[in-house]
Amino acid sequence: MEKFLMLSGAGTGYNLALKLRLAGHQVKVWARDKRVQQNFDGLLEKVKDWETFLDARTIVLFDSTGGGRTADRLRSRGHFVWAGSVFADQLELDRGLAFELLEQSGVKVPETKTFYDWDEGRQYVKRSGKRLVFKASGELSKQNEIDSYVGKDPEDLVEMLHYFEAVAKHPAHFELQEFVEGLALSTEGWFNGEHFMLPFNHTIEHKAIMNDDLGPASGCSFNVVWRTESNRVVEEGIKLVEPLLAEYGHVGPVDLNTIVNREGVWALEFTPRMGYDAFPTILELVKGDVGEVLAKMARGEEPDELELDSGFAAGLRITVPPHPSEEFKPHAGVPIRGFDRSDRDHLYFFDVMLDSGGKLMTSGAYGIVACATGKGRTISEAFEKPNELANKARIPEKQYRTDAIETLSSDYRKFVDLVGVEHNVLHEVGGNP
Numbered sequence: 001m002e003k004f005l006m007l008s009g010a011g012t013g014y015n016l017a018l019k020l021r022l023a024g025h026q027v028k029v030w031a032r033d034k035r036v037q038q039n040f041d042g043l044l045e046k047v048k049d050w051e052t053f054l055d056a057r058t059i060v061l062f063d064s065t066g067g068g069r070t071a072d073r074l075r076s077r078g079h080f081v082w083a084g085s086v087f088a089d090q091l092e093l094d095r096g097l098a099f100e101l102l103e104q105s106g107v108k109v110p111e112t113k114t115f116y117d118w119d120e121g122r123q124y125v126k127r128s129g130k131r132l133v134f135k136a137s138g139e140l141s142k143q144n145e146i147d148s149y150v151g152k153d154p155e156d157l158v159e160m161l162h163y164f165e166a167v168a169k170h171p172a173h174f175e176l177q178e179f180v181e182g183l184a185l186s187t188e189g190w191f192n193g194e195h196f197m198l199p200f201n202h203t204i205e206h207k208a209i210m211n212d213d214l215g216p217a218s219g220c221s222f223n224v225v226w227r228t229e230s231n232r233v234v235e236e237g238i239k240l241v242e243p244l245l246a247e248y249g250h251v252g253p254v255d256l257n258t259i260v261n262r263e264g265v266w267a268l269e270f271t272p273r274m275g276y277d278a279f280p281t282i283l284e285l286v287k288g289d290v291g292e293v294l295a296k297m298a299r300g301e302e303p304d305e306l307e308l309d310s311g312f313a314a315g316l317r318i319t320v321p322p323h324p325s326e327e328f329k330p331h332a333g334v335p336i337r338g339f340d341r342s343d344r345d346h347l348y349f350f351d352v353m354l355d356s357g358g359k360l361m362t363s364g365a366y367g368i369v370a371c372a373t374g375k376g377r378t379i380s381e382a383f384e385k386p387n388e389l390a391n392k393a394r395i396p397e398k399q400y401r402t403d404a405i406e407t408l409s410s411d412y413r414k415f416v417d418l419v420g421v422e423h424n425v426l427h428e429v430g431g432n433p
Contacts, residue, residue, distance in 0.1 A: 001025050002295045005053050006061045007070065007084075011036035011365070012276050013063025015348045017044055019283070020291045028053050032066070038332065038363040042354030054079060059298045062252075063274050065092045080298040083252030088272035095137040095175045098270050105240045107256075107267045111178040118165040118172045125154050125161070131179040132157055134164070135269070138173035147217055150179060177268075182261030183414045184268075187228075187238045188275065188282075192302045193251045196242055199227045199308060200234050201285075203255070203278040204411045209324055211403045218324045219368075220277040222316045222386075222404040224379055224412070227285065227308040231419050233258065236265040251297050253279070260418050277371040280348030281315035282308070284375040310424035313375045314408075315348075316386035319399045323367030332364025338394035346373050346385050362395075369395060377425070379412060380405050 003026045006017045010033040021027040021044065030050040031037065040046075047053050054060070054074075062071055062084025071084030091098050096114035103109050114137070115121040125132055134149040134157060135141075146164050151157030157176075165172070186203040189196040205223035209215045228234065238256040245254060255271035255278070283290065287307035296303045322328045336352060337360075351365040362369065374385030383405050390400045416422075 002059055002291055003055070003057050004028075004059050004061055004291070004294075005047075005050060006030070006063060007032075007050065007067055008036075008062075009033060009064030009066050011039040012350065013061065013274060014040045014044060015280065015350070016063070016274075016283075016290075017061075018349075023289055023291055025291050033365075035329075036351070036363070036365045038353050039351055039365055040349075040353060041363070042358065043352075059295050060084075061294065061298075065089050065273055080295070080300075081251070082294050082298040083273055085248070085250065087248040087250065088252070091270040091272045093138060093141050095135055095141070095269065099175070099267075101244055102241065102267045105244055107237055107240050108264045109267050110180045110259075112175050113177075114173075114175050116172050118161055121172070121174065121176060122158050122161050124176060125151070125157050129154060133177045133179050134160065135175045135177060136164075136173070137175055139170040140168060140173055146174075180259045180261065180266045182259040182266070183411065183418060184257070185233060185260050185415065186255050186257045186271070186275070186278065187233055188253055188255040188271075188278065189238055190253050190297070190306050191242075191245050191250050192297050192304070193249050193300055194246055194302050195304075196239070196245075197304055197306045199229050199306070200238065201225055201227050201282060201308065202233070202415075203275070203281075204408055204415070205278065206401075206404075206407060209319070209399065209401070211401055213407075216324050218317060218319065220315070220317060220371075221401050222314070222408070223278055223281055224382065224408045225278055225281045225285065225313045225315070226422065226425050227310065228422055228424075231422070233260055233265050233419055237267060251300075260415075262418070277315045277317055277348070280371040281313045281373050283348070284313035284346075284373045285309045285311075309375065311375055311377050312379050312382040312425060313373065314379065314382035314386050314404070315371045315373050316383065316390055316400055316404060317371050318369045318390050318393060318395070320362060320367045320369060320395060321397050321399065323399070326366065330362065330364055330367035332362060334362040334396055336360040336362065336369060336393070336395050338392045339389065343389055346389060347371075348373060369393075369398070379409050 006029040008031040068086035068089035136146045207217040209218040259266045285308040348371040350368040353363040372386040372389035376382035
């Protein structure tokens with residue numbers, strides 16, 4: 001059995017830590033975010049002075065961006081580290097640098113300009129006459145102050161730039177990117193320090209919290225994940241950055257978010273870490289003990305394969321108000337009932353804890369209760385378990401979308417039209433091969 005220390009940003013990887021503990025591994029956790037200090041109370045052992053837990057065999061896991069300096073420092077001292085690095089932080093938080101590296105690697109990128117002045121950005125929008133996308137970068141992105149925004153037209157985006165300037169707490173640092181029509185598709189590979197492990201996987205997700213993609217974004221309201229050996233999206237996208245990742249010795253998952261259309265594969269952003277909720281969802285497909293894979297990658301043993309089942313995995317996020325608003329704090333202590341022991345493998349919890357009597361309740365962090373997951377030969381079959389769990393959950397004022405199957409089936413038909421048939425899943429998303 002392995003010894004793991006998870007250094008978390010906001011507790012998003014805690015359920016992975018719990019899975020590792022239940023598999024028999026020794027695990028302790030620590031989180032930077034003060035708001036999540038009660039998360040997983042009664043479920044995981046936490047450490048305040050985490051360096052006292054380190055020894056020669058400890059595997060240090062990073063579940064999010066932002067701890068790169070610590071990760072690199074630990075590596076320089078000879079510790080085994082999975083994910084996390086200054087390089088990974090830069091790929092995600094400095095969009096201008098990421099676009100430059102993507103173009104150098106041969107990946108198509110929509111025309112993108114970086115700005116450090118709000119008025120210069122507004123003038124650029126007016127001159128362009130094009131439909132553009134706003135993306136926060138640097139500290140604006142790191143602090144989650146401002147979400148990305150797709151302008152309806154130049155006038156709309158100019159008005160939103162006035163609004164963003166008014167609410168921003170850090171100096172201007174953002175990109176304006178030409179809008180590209182097509183299918184939003186993510187491609188992830190796990191990188192072992194030298195090359196990508198096979199297979200890759202694709203994710204289609206929707207962020208809006210309400211049906212028909214209405215309302216604010218929730219990070220990920222639902223998603224579907226499936227394995228892929230290779231196709232034009234892989235070859236024209238993420239595979240081209242393999243030399244770059246090898247140069248920096250990256251270890252861990254890397255996701256390239258793209259728009260796919262007839263003209264090509266257009267890169268939008270990197271996610272060089274666990275993705276949420278794609279990571280909880282892909283765990284439905286992972287064969288064997290994921291802890292052994294993480295340990296081998298961290299030790300530099302360079303495994304060549306991440307064993308994944310065929311078919312689809314599905315994830316459906318369950319939240320409570322006022323999520324997704326972070327301006328107001330949700331109530332702690334809301335009881336979470338309706339689940340039984342057999343459901344445990346299909347629930348990836350986030351902001352939860354146990355009370356003194358061992359009953360599950362909300363922790364009052366951000367209002368994200370769980371990602372309910374399942375798998376199947378078709379998208380419809382994969383969502384049977386998540387929909388069942390969301391429906392039977394006895395959580396006051398629970399929130400979740402009910403249109404995942406219809407929405408993602410339509411998206412997958414677009415994928416088949418643009419990319420072709422994936423042999424490990426059914427061609428007809430709801431029917432015959």
